[in-house]
Amino acid sequence: MSSKEKPTLGGTRIKTRKRNITAPLDPATFADAVVQIYLDSAGDLELVVKSIESSDLDFSRYGDTFFEVIFTGCRTQPGTIKADEGDKHPYSVLATEAKREAILPFVLYIQKILRRRPFLIKNLENVMRRFLQSLELFEENERKKLAIFTALTFSQKLSGLPPETVFQPLLKGNLVAKGLVLTFITDFFKEYLKDSNIDELIALLKKGKMEDNMLDFFPTAKRSADGFSEHFSKEGLVSLVEYNQKKMFDIRLKEMKSALNSQIKEETEISEVIENVKQQVRDANMPETDVVRILWDVLMDSVQWSGKNQQQNSNSALRQVKNWAELLNAFCTSGKLELELIYKVQVQCYEDAKLIKLFPEIIRSLYEQDVLAEDTILLWFRKGANPKGRQTFVKSLESFVKWLEEAEEEE
Structure with missing residues:
Protein backbone atom coordinates (compact mmCIF):
# COMPACT_ATOMS: atom_id res chain seq x y z
CA MET A 1 0.00 0.00 0.00
CA SER A 2 1.49 3.29 -1.09
CA SER A 3 1.73 6.09 1.43
CA LYS A 4 -0.52 9.02 0.79
CA GLU A 5 0.78 12.54 0.81
CA LYS A 6 -0.86 14.86 3.29
CA PRO A 7 -2.99 17.44 1.55
CA THR A 8 -1.78 21.03 1.61
CA LEU A 9 -3.50 24.30 0.84
CA GLY A 10 -2.01 26.08 -2.10
CA GLY A 11 -0.48 29.47 -1.48
CA THR A 12 -0.07 29.11 2.30
CA ARG A 13 3.02 30.66 3.92
CA ILE A 14 4.95 28.95 6.66
CA LYS A 15 5.18 31.26 9.71
CA THR A 16 8.60 31.92 11.19
CA ARG A 17 9.31 33.54 14.56
CA LYS A 18 10.14 37.19 14.13
CA ARG A 19 13.20 38.53 15.84
CA ASN A 20 12.79 41.53 18.11
CA ILE A 21 13.69 44.51 16.03
CA THR A 22 14.90 47.51 18.04
CA ALA A 23 15.45 50.97 16.73
CA PRO A 24 19.03 52.16 17.07
CA LEU A 25 19.67 54.32 20.13
CA ASP A 26 19.93 57.96 19.17
CA GLN A 245 21.88 69.00 71.26
CA LYS A 246 18.73 67.36 72.62
CA LYS A 247 19.49 64.20 70.66
CA MET A 248 23.06 64.07 71.99
CA PHE A 249 21.73 64.73 75.49
CA ASP A 250 19.21 61.87 75.15
CA ILE A 251 21.96 59.53 73.97
CA ARG A 252 24.18 60.41 76.93
CA LEU A 253 21.19 60.10 79.23
CA LYS A 254 20.52 56.61 77.93
CA GLU A 255 24.18 55.65 78.30
CA MET A 256 24.25 57.01 81.85
CA LYS A 257 21.10 55.08 82.81
CA SER A 258 22.48 51.89 81.30
CA ALA A 259 25.84 52.21 83.09
CA LEU A 260 24.21 53.12 86.40
CA ASN A 261 21.76 50.24 86.13
CA SER A 262 24.62 47.79 85.58
CA GLN A 263 26.58 49.16 88.54
CA ILE A 264 23.57 48.87 90.84
CA LYS A 265 22.86 45.29 89.77
CA GLU A 266 26.53 44.41 90.26
CA GLU A 267 26.46 46.14 93.68
CA THR A 268 29.46 48.31 92.82
CA GLU A 269 30.95 50.35 95.65
CA ILE A 270 28.80 53.44 96.18
CA SER A 271 31.82 55.76 96.17
CA GLU A 272 32.80 54.46 92.74
CA VAL A 273 29.26 54.84 91.45
CA ILE A 274 29.13 58.44 92.69
CA GLU A 275 32.39 59.32 90.92
CA ASN A 276 31.21 57.70 87.67
CA VAL A 277 27.92 59.58 87.75
CA LYS A 278 29.69 62.88 88.48
CA GLN A 279 32.00 62.35 85.51
CA GLN A 280 29.09 61.59 83.17
CA VAL A 281 27.23 64.65 84.45
CA ARG A 282 30.26 66.83 83.69
CA ASP A 283 30.73 65.31 80.22
CA ALA A 284 27.07 65.78 79.30
CA ASN A 285 26.69 69.13 81.07
CA MET A 286 23.56 67.66 82.59
CA PRO A 287 21.20 69.80 84.73
CA GLU A 288 21.14 68.80 88.41
CA THR A 289 17.37 68.28 88.41
CA ASP A 290 17.67 65.74 85.58
CA VAL A 291 20.33 63.86 87.52
CA VAL A 292 18.03 63.52 90.53
CA ARG A 293 15.21 62.19 88.34
CA ILE A 294 17.52 59.69 86.62
CA LEU A 295 18.90 58.36 89.89
CA TRP A 296 15.44 57.71 91.26
CA ASP A 297 14.24 56.07 88.02
CA VAL A 298 17.21 53.72 87.90
CA LEU A 299 16.94 52.81 91.58
CA MET A 300 13.25 51.91 91.24
CA ASP A 301 13.82 50.08 87.94
CA SER A 302 16.36 47.88 89.72
CA VAL A 303 13.91 46.78 92.43
CA GLN A 304 12.73 43.18 92.23
CA TRP A 305 8.96 43.71 92.34
CA SER A 306 6.73 40.82 93.34
CA GLY A 307 3.44 41.31 91.56
CA LYS A 308 0.50 41.98 93.89
CA ASN A 309 2.26 41.38 97.20
CA GLN A 310 2.15 44.90 98.60
CA GLN A 311 4.24 44.15 101.68
CA GLN A 312 7.07 42.60 99.67
CA ASN A 313 7.01 45.54 97.25
CA SER A 314 7.17 47.93 100.17
CA ASN A 315 10.09 46.08 101.74
CA SER A 316 11.99 45.95 98.42
CA ALA A 317 11.53 49.66 97.70
CA LEU A 318 12.53 50.73 101.20
CA ARG A 319 15.53 48.41 101.17
CA GLN A 320 16.66 50.03 97.90
CA VAL A 321 16.32 53.50 99.39
CA LYS A 322 18.32 52.50 102.44
CA ASN A 323 21.07 50.76 100.43
CA TRP A 324 21.55 53.65 98.00
CA ALA A 325 20.76 56.65 100.20
CA GLU A 326 24.37 57.78 100.03
CA LEU A 327 24.12 58.02 96.23
CA LEU A 328 20.95 60.14 96.44
CA ASN A 329 22.53 62.26 99.15
CA ALA A 330 25.53 63.04 96.93
CA PHE A 331 23.29 64.76 94.37
CA CYS A 332 20.41 66.16 96.48
CA THR A 333 22.60 68.99 97.64
CA SER A 334 19.99 71.73 98.08
CA GLY A 335 16.39 72.23 99.15
CA LYS A 336 15.42 72.73 95.49
CA LEU A 337 16.88 69.35 94.49
CA GLU A 338 15.31 67.63 97.52
CA LEU A 339 11.94 69.06 96.48
CA GLU A 340 12.54 67.79 92.95
CA LEU A 341 13.09 64.30 94.38
CA ILE A 342 9.79 64.47 96.32
CA TYR A 343 7.97 65.50 93.13
CA LYS A 344 9.60 62.60 91.29
CA VAL A 345 8.49 60.13 93.99
CA GLN A 346 5.00 61.69 94.00
CA VAL A 347 4.52 61.31 90.23
CA GLN A 348 5.88 57.77 90.15
CA CYS A 349 3.68 56.65 93.04
CA TYR A 350 0.68 58.29 91.35
CA GLU A 351 1.31 56.63 87.98
CA ASP A 352 2.38 53.18 89.22
CA ALA A 353 -0.37 51.19 90.95
CA LYS A 354 2.06 49.04 92.96
CA LEU A 355 3.65 52.14 94.50
CA ILE A 356 0.62 54.30 95.19
CA LYS A 357 0.37 53.26 98.87
CA LEU A 358 4.11 53.47 99.45
CA PHE A 359 4.45 57.25 99.20
CA PRO A 360 4.48 58.07 102.95
CA GLU A 361 6.83 55.17 103.72
CA ILE A 362 9.29 56.23 101.02
CA ILE A 363 9.28 59.85 102.21
CA ARG A 364 9.81 58.74 105.81
CA SER A 365 12.67 56.47 104.75
CA LEU A 366 14.33 59.26 102.73
CA TYR A 367 14.05 61.49 105.81
CA GLU A 368 15.55 58.84 108.09
CA GLN A 369 18.46 58.35 105.66
CA ASP A 370 19.13 62.14 105.68
CA VAL A 371 18.32 62.48 101.98
CA LEU A 372 15.35 64.80 102.65
CA ALA A 373 15.41 67.60 105.19
CA GLU A 374 12.47 68.33 107.49
CA ASP A 375 11.99 71.81 105.99
CA THR A 376 11.72 70.39 102.46
CA ILE A 377 9.05 67.88 103.46
CA LEU A 378 7.03 70.58 105.25
CA LEU A 379 7.35 72.90 102.25
CA TRP A 380 6.00 70.20 99.93
CA PHE A 381 3.20 69.38 102.38
CA ARG A 382 2.06 73.00 102.67
CA LYS A 383 2.78 74.46 99.25
CA GLY A 384 3.61 71.61 96.84
CA ALA A 385 2.81 72.62 93.27
CA ASN A 386 2.43 69.28 91.48
CA PRO A 387 -1.27 68.25 91.51
CA LYS A 388 -0.82 64.54 90.61
CA GLY A 389 -2.30 62.57 93.50
CA ARG A 390 -1.53 65.48 95.80
CA GLN A 391 -4.69 65.32 97.93
CA THR A 392 -4.26 61.58 98.53
CA PHE A 393 -0.57 61.85 99.34
CA VAL A 394 -0.98 64.87 101.61
CA LYS A 395 -3.61 62.97 103.60
CA SER A 396 -1.42 59.86 103.83
CA LEU A 397 1.50 61.96 105.10
CA GLU A 398 -0.47 63.88 107.73
CA SER A 399 0.59 61.74 110.71
CA PHE A 400 4.29 61.94 109.77
CA VAL A 401 4.11 65.71 109.22
CA LYS A 402 2.34 66.12 112.57
CA TRP A 403 5.17 64.22 114.20
CA LEU A 404 7.73 66.49 112.44
CA GLU A 405 5.91 69.64 113.58
CA GLU A 406 5.71 68.43 117.17
CA ALA A 407 9.42 67.58 117.17
CA GLU A 408 10.11 71.05 115.77
CA GLU A 409 8.09 72.69 118.54
CA GLU A 410 9.93 70.72 121.20
CA GLU A 411 13.28 71.83 119.80
Whole structure:
Protein backbone atom coordinates (compact mmCIF):
# COMPACT_ATOMS: atom_id res chain seq x y z
CA MET A 1 0.00 0.00 0.00
CA SER A 2 1.49 3.29 -1.09
CA SER A 3 1.73 6.09 1.43
CA LYS A 4 -0.52 9.02 0.79
CA GLU A 5 0.78 12.54 0.81
CA LYS A 6 -0.86 14.86 3.29
CA PRO A 7 -2.99 17.44 1.55
CA THR A 8 -1.78 21.03 1.61
CA LEU A 9 -3.50 24.30 0.84
CA GLY A 10 -2.01 26.08 -2.10
CA GLY A 11 -0.48 29.47 -1.48
CA THR A 12 -0.07 29.11 2.30
CA ARG A 13 3.02 30.66 3.92
CA ILE A 14 4.95 28.95 6.66
CA LYS A 15 5.18 31.26 9.71
CA THR A 16 8.60 31.92 11.19
CA ARG A 17 9.31 33.54 14.56
CA LYS A 18 10.14 37.19 14.13
CA ARG A 19 13.20 38.53 15.84
CA ASN A 20 12.79 41.53 18.11
CA ILE A 21 13.69 44.51 16.03
CA THR A 22 14.90 47.51 18.04
CA ALA A 23 15.45 50.97 16.73
CA PRO A 24 19.03 52.16 17.07
CA LEU A 25 19.67 54.32 20.13
CA ASP A 26 19.93 57.96 19.17
CA PRO A 27 19.87 60.15 22.31
CA ALA A 28 21.46 63.05 20.41
CA THR A 29 18.47 63.37 18.08
CA PHE A 30 16.09 63.11 21.05
CA ALA A 31 18.01 65.83 22.94
CA ASP A 32 17.96 68.15 19.91
CA ALA A 33 14.19 67.65 19.61
CA VAL A 34 13.60 68.57 23.27
CA VAL A 35 15.92 71.58 22.97
CA GLN A 36 13.93 72.73 19.94
CA ILE A 37 10.72 72.55 21.97
CA TYR A 38 12.29 74.87 24.56
CA LEU A 39 13.49 77.26 21.88
CA ASP A 40 10.12 77.30 20.10
CA SER A 41 8.41 78.00 23.45
CA ALA A 42 10.96 80.69 24.39
CA GLY A 43 11.43 78.98 27.77
CA ASP A 44 7.73 79.21 28.72
CA LEU A 45 7.43 76.03 30.81
CA GLU A 46 3.63 75.84 30.36
CA LEU A 47 4.09 75.78 26.60
CA VAL A 48 6.94 73.28 26.94
CA VAL A 49 4.65 70.89 28.85
CA LYS A 50 1.95 71.14 26.17
CA SER A 51 4.44 70.57 23.37
CA ILE A 52 5.94 67.58 25.15
CA GLU A 53 2.46 66.13 25.66
CA SER A 54 1.65 66.35 21.96
CA SER A 55 5.05 65.02 20.84
CA ASP A 56 5.81 61.40 19.97
CA LEU A 57 9.26 61.44 21.58
CA ASP A 58 10.40 58.19 23.22
CA PHE A 59 10.72 59.27 26.86
CA SER A 60 10.83 55.71 28.16
CA ARG A 61 14.11 55.18 26.28
CA TYR A 62 15.71 58.59 26.69
CA GLY A 63 14.52 59.66 30.14
CA ASP A 64 18.02 60.43 31.43
CA THR A 65 18.72 62.60 28.41
CA PHE A 66 15.45 64.46 28.98
CA PHE A 67 16.46 65.50 32.52
CA GLU A 68 19.96 66.41 31.37
CA VAL A 69 18.32 68.91 28.99
CA ILE A 70 16.16 70.26 31.85
CA PHE A 71 19.16 70.79 34.16
CA THR A 72 21.89 71.87 31.75
CA GLY A 73 20.09 72.89 28.55
CA CYS A 74 21.62 70.08 26.48
CA ARG A 75 22.69 66.46 26.50
CA THR A 76 25.81 65.75 28.56
CA GLN A 77 28.64 63.43 27.66
CA PRO A 78 28.25 59.93 29.13
CA GLY A 79 29.48 59.77 32.74
CA THR A 80 30.23 63.52 32.92
CA ILE A 81 28.49 66.87 33.21
CA LYS A 82 30.19 68.25 30.08
CA ALA A 83 27.96 69.34 27.24
CA ASP A 84 27.87 66.96 24.29
CA GLU A 85 27.77 68.05 20.66
CA GLY A 86 24.33 69.25 19.62
CA ASP A 87 21.84 72.02 20.23
CA LYS A 88 21.46 73.85 23.54
CA HIS A 89 18.81 76.11 25.05
CA PRO A 90 19.31 78.91 27.63
CA TYR A 91 16.30 78.09 29.83
CA SER A 92 17.78 75.35 32.05
CA VAL A 93 17.85 75.06 35.86
CA LEU A 94 21.57 75.83 35.95
CA ALA A 95 21.14 78.85 33.67
CA THR A 96 18.65 80.58 35.97
CA GLU A 97 19.32 82.63 39.11
CA ALA A 98 20.26 80.92 42.39
CA LYS A 99 16.99 82.05 43.95
CA ARG A 100 13.94 80.21 45.14
CA GLU A 101 11.51 82.15 42.96
CA ALA A 102 13.58 81.37 39.86
CA ILE A 103 13.97 77.63 40.56
CA LEU A 104 10.54 76.76 41.97
CA PRO A 105 8.83 76.88 38.51
CA PHE A 106 11.17 74.11 37.34
CA VAL A 107 10.15 71.90 40.27
CA LEU A 108 6.45 72.46 39.54
CA TYR A 109 7.09 71.83 35.84
CA ILE A 110 8.77 68.49 36.61
CA GLN A 111 5.83 67.59 38.89
CA LYS A 112 3.48 67.97 35.93
CA ILE A 113 5.70 65.84 33.72
CA LEU A 114 5.94 63.08 36.36
CA ARG A 115 2.17 63.01 36.92
CA ARG A 116 1.73 62.15 33.26
CA ARG A 117 4.81 59.95 33.00
CA PRO A 118 5.52 58.53 36.49
CA PHE A 119 8.06 56.07 35.08
CA LEU A 120 10.43 59.01 34.58
CA ILE A 121 11.08 59.29 38.33
CA LYS A 122 13.80 56.67 37.96
CA ASN A 123 15.51 58.78 35.31
CA LEU A 124 15.35 61.85 37.55
CA GLU A 125 17.02 59.77 40.30
CA ASN A 126 19.76 58.69 37.90
CA VAL A 127 20.59 62.20 36.77
CA MET A 128 20.44 63.75 40.25
CA ARG A 129 22.65 60.99 41.65
CA ARG A 130 25.22 61.54 38.92
CA PHE A 131 25.23 65.32 39.36
CA LEU A 132 25.48 65.14 43.16
CA GLN A 133 28.40 62.74 42.93
CA SER A 134 30.08 65.27 40.63
CA LEU A 135 29.62 68.41 42.76
CA GLU A 136 33.27 69.39 42.39
CA LEU A 137 32.78 69.77 38.63
CA PHE A 138 30.14 72.47 39.07
CA GLU A 139 30.73 76.14 39.81
CA GLU A 140 29.90 77.35 43.32
CA ASN A 141 26.81 79.17 42.07
CA GLU A 142 25.64 76.06 40.21
CA ARG A 143 26.02 73.93 43.34
CA LYS A 144 23.79 76.37 45.20
CA LYS A 145 21.16 76.08 42.47
CA LEU A 146 21.26 72.31 42.74
CA ALA A 147 20.86 72.55 46.54
CA ILE A 148 17.85 74.87 46.23
CA PHE A 149 16.30 72.67 43.55
CA THR A 150 16.85 69.53 45.63
CA ALA A 151 15.33 71.09 48.77
CA LEU A 152 12.30 72.27 46.82
CA THR A 153 11.71 68.80 45.34
CA PHE A 154 11.12 67.58 48.89
CA SER A 155 9.37 70.58 50.41
CA GLN A 156 7.00 70.65 47.42
CA LYS A 157 6.44 66.87 47.76
CA LEU A 158 7.76 65.95 44.31
CA SER A 159 6.17 62.54 43.84
CA GLY A 160 8.21 59.43 44.37
CA LEU A 161 11.74 60.79 44.84
CA PRO A 162 13.43 58.76 47.64
CA PRO A 163 15.51 60.88 50.09
CA GLU A 164 18.38 58.37 50.01
CA THR A 165 18.76 59.25 46.33
CA VAL A 166 19.98 62.65 47.48
CA PHE A 167 21.79 62.05 50.76
CA GLN A 168 23.72 58.87 50.08
CA PRO A 169 25.49 59.99 46.86
CA LEU A 170 26.82 63.03 48.71
CA LEU A 171 28.96 60.92 51.01
CA LYS A 172 31.89 60.58 48.62
CA GLY A 173 35.12 60.95 50.58
CA ASN A 174 36.72 63.61 48.39
CA LEU A 175 33.57 65.76 48.27
CA VAL A 176 33.17 65.62 52.06
CA ALA A 177 36.87 66.35 52.65
CA LYS A 178 36.75 69.49 50.48
CA GLY A 179 33.75 70.84 52.40
CA LEU A 180 31.57 70.81 49.28
CA VAL A 181 29.01 68.49 50.86
CA LEU A 182 28.71 70.60 54.01
CA THR A 183 28.10 73.75 51.95
CA PHE A 184 25.55 71.93 49.78
CA ILE A 185 23.66 70.41 52.70
CA THR A 186 23.64 73.76 54.55
CA ASP A 187 22.01 75.45 51.54
CA PHE A 188 19.63 72.50 51.34
CA PHE A 189 18.60 72.80 55.03
CA LYS A 190 18.12 76.56 54.77
CA GLU A 191 15.83 76.25 51.76
CA TYR A 192 13.88 73.28 53.06
CA LEU A 193 13.13 74.95 56.40
CA LYS A 194 11.51 77.90 54.64
CA ASP A 195 8.51 75.68 53.86
CA SER A 196 8.82 72.99 56.53
CA ASN A 197 9.55 72.69 60.25
CA ILE A 198 12.42 70.92 61.97
CA ASP A 199 10.32 67.79 62.65
CA GLU A 200 9.64 67.39 58.93
CA LEU A 201 13.34 67.84 58.16
CA ILE A 202 14.29 65.17 60.71
CA ALA A 203 11.66 62.81 59.26
CA LEU A 204 13.19 63.38 55.83
CA LEU A 205 16.70 62.69 57.14
CA LYS A 206 15.40 59.55 58.84
CA LYS A 207 13.98 58.28 55.53
CA GLY A 208 17.31 59.03 53.92
CA LYS A 209 19.11 57.10 56.71
CA MET A 210 20.99 60.22 57.80
CA GLU A 211 19.25 61.26 61.04
CA ASP A 212 21.93 59.61 63.17
CA ASN A 213 24.77 60.35 60.74
CA MET A 214 24.65 64.09 60.12
CA LEU A 215 28.28 64.45 61.16
CA ASP A 216 29.17 62.43 58.05
CA PHE A 217 28.46 65.61 56.04
CA PHE A 218 31.37 67.30 57.85
CA PRO A 219 35.08 67.07 56.96
CA THR A 220 36.90 64.87 59.46
CA ALA A 221 38.57 67.81 61.26
CA LYS A 222 35.19 69.41 62.03
CA ARG A 223 33.32 66.21 62.83
CA SER A 224 32.26 66.83 66.44
CA ALA A 225 29.21 67.96 68.39
CA ASP A 226 30.84 71.35 68.99
CA GLY A 227 31.72 71.65 65.31
CA PHE A 228 28.12 70.85 64.39
CA SER A 229 26.72 73.49 66.76
CA GLU A 230 29.25 76.14 65.75
CA HIS A 231 28.68 75.69 62.01
CA PHE A 232 24.88 75.62 61.95
CA SER A 233 24.53 78.35 64.59
CA LYS A 234 26.64 80.61 62.39
CA GLU A 235 24.35 79.75 59.46
CA GLY A 236 21.24 80.67 61.45
CA LEU A 237 19.91 77.11 61.72
CA VAL A 238 19.25 77.32 65.46
CA SER A 239 16.38 74.80 65.42
CA LEU A 240 18.70 72.17 63.93
CA VAL A 241 21.36 72.89 66.56
CA GLU A 242 18.81 72.61 69.37
CA TYR A 243 17.50 69.34 67.95
CA ASN A 244 21.00 67.87 67.75
CA GLN A 245 21.88 69.00 71.26
CA LYS A 246 18.73 67.36 72.62
CA LYS A 247 19.49 64.20 70.66
CA MET A 248 23.06 64.07 71.99
CA PHE A 249 21.73 64.73 75.49
CA ASP A 250 19.21 61.87 75.15
CA ILE A 251 21.96 59.53 73.97
CA ARG A 252 24.18 60.41 76.93
CA LEU A 253 21.19 60.10 79.23
CA LYS A 254 20.52 56.61 77.93
CA GLU A 255 24.18 55.65 78.30
CA MET A 256 24.25 57.01 81.85
CA LYS A 257 21.10 55.08 82.81
CA SER A 258 22.48 51.89 81.30
CA ALA A 259 25.84 52.21 83.09
CA LEU A 260 24.21 53.12 86.40
CA ASN A 261 21.76 50.24 86.13
CA SER A 262 24.62 47.79 85.58
CA GLN A 263 26.58 49.16 88.54
CA ILE A 264 23.57 48.87 90.84
CA LYS A 265 22.86 45.29 89.77
CA GLU A 266 26.53 44.41 90.26
CA GLU A 267 26.46 46.14 93.68
CA THR A 268 29.46 48.31 92.82
CA GLU A 269 30.95 50.35 95.65
CA ILE A 270 28.80 53.44 96.18
CA SER A 271 31.82 55.76 96.17
CA GLU A 272 32.80 54.46 92.74
CA VAL A 273 29.26 54.84 91.45
CA ILE A 274 29.13 58.44 92.69
CA GLU A 275 32.39 59.32 90.92
CA ASN A 276 31.21 57.70 87.67
CA VAL A 277 27.92 59.58 87.75
CA LYS A 278 29.69 62.88 88.48
CA GLN A 279 32.00 62.35 85.51
CA GLN A 280 29.09 61.59 83.17
CA VAL A 281 27.23 64.65 84.45
CA ARG A 282 30.26 66.83 83.69
CA ASP A 283 30.73 65.31 80.22
CA ALA A 284 27.07 65.78 79.30
CA ASN A 285 26.69 69.13 81.07
CA MET A 286 23.56 67.66 82.59
CA PRO A 287 21.20 69.80 84.73
CA GLU A 288 21.14 68.80 88.41
CA THR A 289 17.37 68.28 88.41
CA ASP A 290 17.67 65.74 85.58
CA VAL A 291 20.33 63.86 87.52
CA VAL A 292 18.03 63.52 90.53
CA ARG A 293 15.21 62.19 88.34
CA ILE A 294 17.52 59.69 86.62
CA LEU A 295 18.90 58.36 89.89
CA TRP A 296 15.44 57.71 91.26
CA ASP A 297 14.24 56.07 88.02
CA VAL A 298 17.21 53.72 87.90
CA LEU A 299 16.94 52.81 91.58
CA MET A 300 13.25 51.91 91.24
CA ASP A 301 13.82 50.08 87.94
CA SER A 302 16.36 47.88 89.72
CA VAL A 303 13.91 46.78 92.43
CA GLN A 304 12.73 43.18 92.23
CA TRP A 305 8.96 43.71 92.34
CA SER A 306 6.73 40.82 93.34
CA GLY A 307 3.44 41.31 91.56
CA LYS A 308 0.50 41.98 93.89
CA ASN A 309 2.26 41.38 97.20
CA GLN A 310 2.15 44.90 98.60
CA GLN A 311 4.24 44.15 101.68
CA GLN A 312 7.07 42.60 99.67
CA ASN A 313 7.01 45.54 97.25
CA SER A 314 7.17 47.93 100.17
CA ASN A 315 10.09 46.08 101.74
CA SER A 316 11.99 45.95 98.42
CA ALA A 317 11.53 49.66 97.70
CA LEU A 318 12.53 50.73 101.20
CA ARG A 319 15.53 48.41 101.17
CA GLN A 320 16.66 50.03 97.90
CA VAL A 321 16.32 53.50 99.39
CA LYS A 322 18.32 52.50 102.44
CA ASN A 323 21.07 50.76 100.43
CA TRP A 324 21.55 53.65 98.00
CA ALA A 325 20.76 56.65 100.20
CA GLU A 326 24.37 57.78 100.03
CA LEU A 327 24.12 58.02 96.23
CA LEU A 328 20.95 60.14 96.44
CA ASN A 329 22.53 62.26 99.15
CA ALA A 330 25.53 63.04 96.93
CA PHE A 331 23.29 64.76 94.37
CA CYS A 332 20.41 66.16 96.48
CA THR A 333 22.60 68.99 97.64
CA SER A 334 19.99 71.73 98.08
CA GLY A 335 16.39 72.23 99.15
CA LYS A 336 15.42 72.73 95.49
CA LEU A 337 16.88 69.35 94.49
CA GLU A 338 15.31 67.63 97.52
CA LEU A 339 11.94 69.06 96.48
CA GLU A 340 12.54 67.79 92.95
CA LEU A 341 13.09 64.30 94.38
CA ILE A 342 9.79 64.47 96.32
CA TYR A 343 7.97 65.50 93.13
CA LYS A 344 9.60 62.60 91.29
CA VAL A 345 8.49 60.13 93.99
CA GLN A 346 5.00 61.69 94.00
CA VAL A 347 4.52 61.31 90.23
CA GLN A 348 5.88 57.77 90.15
CA CYS A 349 3.68 56.65 93.04
CA TYR A 350 0.68 58.29 91.35
CA GLU A 351 1.31 56.63 87.98
CA ASP A 352 2.38 53.18 89.22
CA ALA A 353 -0.37 51.19 90.95
CA LYS A 354 2.06 49.04 92.96
CA LEU A 355 3.65 52.14 94.50
CA ILE A 356 0.62 54.30 95.19
CA LYS A 357 0.37 53.26 98.87
CA LEU A 358 4.11 53.47 99.45
CA PHE A 359 4.45 57.25 99.20
CA PRO A 360 4.48 58.07 102.95
CA GLU A 361 6.83 55.17 103.72
CA ILE A 362 9.29 56.23 101.02
CA ILE A 363 9.28 59.85 102.21
CA ARG A 364 9.81 58.74 105.81
CA SER A 365 12.67 56.47 104.75
CA LEU A 366 14.33 59.26 102.73
CA TYR A 367 14.05 61.49 105.81
CA GLU A 368 15.55 58.84 108.09
CA GLN A 369 18.46 58.35 105.66
CA ASP A 370 19.13 62.14 105.68
CA VAL A 371 18.32 62.48 101.98
CA LEU A 372 15.35 64.80 102.65
CA ALA A 373 15.41 67.60 105.19
CA GLU A 374 12.47 68.33 107.49
CA ASP A 375 11.99 71.81 105.99
CA THR A 376 11.72 70.39 102.46
CA ILE A 377 9.05 67.88 103.46
CA LEU A 378 7.03 70.58 105.25
CA LEU A 379 7.35 72.90 102.25
CA TRP A 380 6.00 70.20 99.93
CA PHE A 381 3.20 69.38 102.38
CA ARG A 382 2.06 73.00 102.67
CA LYS A 383 2.78 74.46 99.25
CA GLY A 384 3.61 71.61 96.84
CA ALA A 385 2.81 72.62 93.27
CA ASN A 386 2.43 69.28 91.48
CA PRO A 387 -1.27 68.25 91.51
CA LYS A 388 -0.82 64.54 90.61
CA GLY A 389 -2.30 62.57 93.50
CA ARG A 390 -1.53 65.48 95.80
CA GLN A 391 -4.69 65.32 97.93
CA THR A 392 -4.26 61.58 98.53
CA PHE A 393 -0.57 61.85 99.34
CA VAL A 394 -0.98 64.87 101.61
CA LYS A 395 -3.61 62.97 103.60
CA SER A 396 -1.42 59.86 103.83
CA LEU A 397 1.50 61.96 105.10
CA GLU A 398 -0.47 63.88 107.73
CA SER A 399 0.59 61.74 110.71
CA PHE A 400 4.29 61.94 109.77
CA VAL A 401 4.11 65.71 109.22
CA LYS A 402 2.34 66.12 112.57
CA TRP A 403 5.17 64.22 114.20
CA LEU A 404 7.73 66.49 112.44
CA GLU A 405 5.91 69.64 113.58
CA GLU A 406 5.71 68.43 117.17
CA ALA A 407 9.42 67.58 117.17
CA GLU A 408 10.11 71.05 115.77
CA GLU A 409 8.09 72.69 118.54
CA GLU A 410 9.93 70.72 121.20
CA GLU A 411 13.28 71.83 119.80
